[in-house]
Amino acid sequence: MRKPLRLGKTISILPIASESFGVRSSSFYIMFHDMTILLDPSVSLAPRRYGKKPHPCELLTAALVRRVLLHLSSKANVIIVSHYHGDHYTIPWKRYYEYSDYAVFEKTYFNTRYSSTELDWKVRNPDNETEYFQNASRLIIAKSLADITWNQKKRALAFWKYPVSNGTILCDGDNKIFCLEDYGLRIEIIGNITHGCDSSRGNIIMTLIVDESSERSVLFSSDVEGPCSSIAVGEIKRRKPELVFLDGPSFYHPRFEHHLEEQIVQNVDAISDISKQVFMDHHFNRGLERDAYCREKWGKIFPDFSRSIGLTSANLESRRKDLWGNAPIEDFDPQEAWETVTSEDPRDSDFPFELDTNMLQHFKSFLKEC
Numbered sequence: 046m047r048k049p050l051r052l053g054k055t056i057s058i059l060p061i062a063s064e065s066f067g068v069r070s071s072s073f074y075i076m077f078h079d080m081t082i083l084l085d086p087s088v089s090l091a092p093r094r095y096g097k098k099p100h101p102c103e104l105l106t107a108a109l110v111r112r113v114l115l116h117l118s119s120k121a122n123v124i125i126v127s128h129y130h131g132d133h134y135t136i137p138w139k140r141y142y143e144y145s146d147y148a149v150f151e152k153t154y155f156n157t158r159y160s161s162t163e164l165d166w167k168v169r170n171p172d173n174e175t176e177y178f179q180n181a182s183r184l185i186i187a188k189s190l191a192d193i194t195w196n197q198k199k200r201a202l203a204f205w206k207y208p209v210s211n212g213t214i215l216c217d218g219d220n221k222i223f224c225l226e227d228y229g230l231r232i233e234i235i236g237n238i239t240h241g242c243d244s245s246r247g248n249i250i251m252t253l254i255v256d257e258s259s260e261r262s263v264l265f266s267s268d269v270e271g272p273c274s275s276i277a278v279g280e281i282k283r284r285k286p287e288l289v290f291l292d293g294p295s296f297y298h299p300r301f302e303h304h305l306e307e308q309i310v311q312n313v314d315a316i317s318d319i320s321k322q323v324f325m326d327h328h329f330n331r332g333l334e335r336d337a338y339c340r341e342k343w344g345k346i347f348p349d350f351s352r353s354i355g356l357t358s359a360n361l362e363s364r365r366k367d368l369w370g371n372a373p374i375e376d377f378d379p380q381e382a383w384e385t386v387t388s389e390d391p392r393d394s395d396f397p398f399e400l401d402t403n404m405l406q407h408f409k410s411f412l413k414e415c
């Protein structure tokens with residue numbers, strides 16, 4: 046497995062999947078001493094891009110990512126759900142391009158088979174009241190149902206109604222601070238932040254992870270789309286995170302609001318000024334010209350999440366037209382990709398077409414640990 050990105054002596058960050066890995070996702074595995082946090086365990090694919098459906102390479106990558114996520118989620122002490130879009134949240138019904146159904150949903154969030162460490166959490170809510178969760182083998186911190194769309198609410202219903210077992214705590218995270226005093230770990234959940242510039246797509250939460258002994262921290266933006274909103278950039282600036290994993294603007298999108306571009310560029314500049322390193326991916330890597338855009342707007346390249354751990358970027362969705370054009374492959378059913386990944390041992394199998402070698406090695410190395 047690629048070495049995770051280290052922040053000080055305690056925090057290790059391993060990006061699991063994002064557009065630069067070849068799928069729609071923004072999932073991270075964060076290790077702090079011997080405890081682990083899994084952020085936004087889900088994966089999806091654009092049903093249509095350039096008028097074309099997902100290429101078999103994308104299907105296979107998505108199936109591999111799903112398999113890796115199922116493995117990691119069984120070990121995680123904390124799972125964070127930033128909002129209820131399919132690329133961040135495993136939807137509890139059949140979704141072909143997300144490799145999800147009710148059983149996958151259940152396993153993703155509520156399988157605590159290997160997360161046996163019991164932890165004592167101290168939680169501070171926005172009114173400065175303190176609550177304690179003791180002996181929690183799994184803490185799930187999720188965006189509340191406030192200020193989200195009707196569609197997201199429908200998807201989140203099974204999640205909030207799930208009969209959690211002893212040891213699992215399901216808690217809304219909006220503007221709460223979760224501390225593990227024995228470890229010196231603090232998780233700050235920053236909400237309610239708009240998905241992009243306004244709340245038409247519902248709100249999201251951002252996550253800040255802090256080592257309290259050094260106050261070194263890393264921020265994960267989820268879907269701020271830039272950031273576009275001045276509230277989001279203000280919240281990030283106030284916390285001065287050393288590392289920032291940003292989703293960037295959707296400049297590729299035909300409905301990208303160009304009149305907001307200048308504001309977004311300034312917001313990213315402001316974050317770059319207070320942080321040691323900004324990584325940009327997710328929406329940003331759906332555009333083929335993401336590096337050229339960086340150079341033009343900021344005079345430098347913000348590496349994507351793959352590059353943060355020394356991989357080359359796959360960006361399969363933005364390359365979809367070329368993928369279909371260069372390597373014509375017979376129709377490949379999403380189910381076939383799942384069967385390829387699960388029926389044989391993916392560590393040794395020869396896949397029916399060439400997948401970006403770096404990515405394949407990356408996912409295979411995860412599966413070696415299964």
Ligand SMILES: [Fe+2]
Nearest residue numbers: 130132133268
């Ligand atoms: Fe997203």
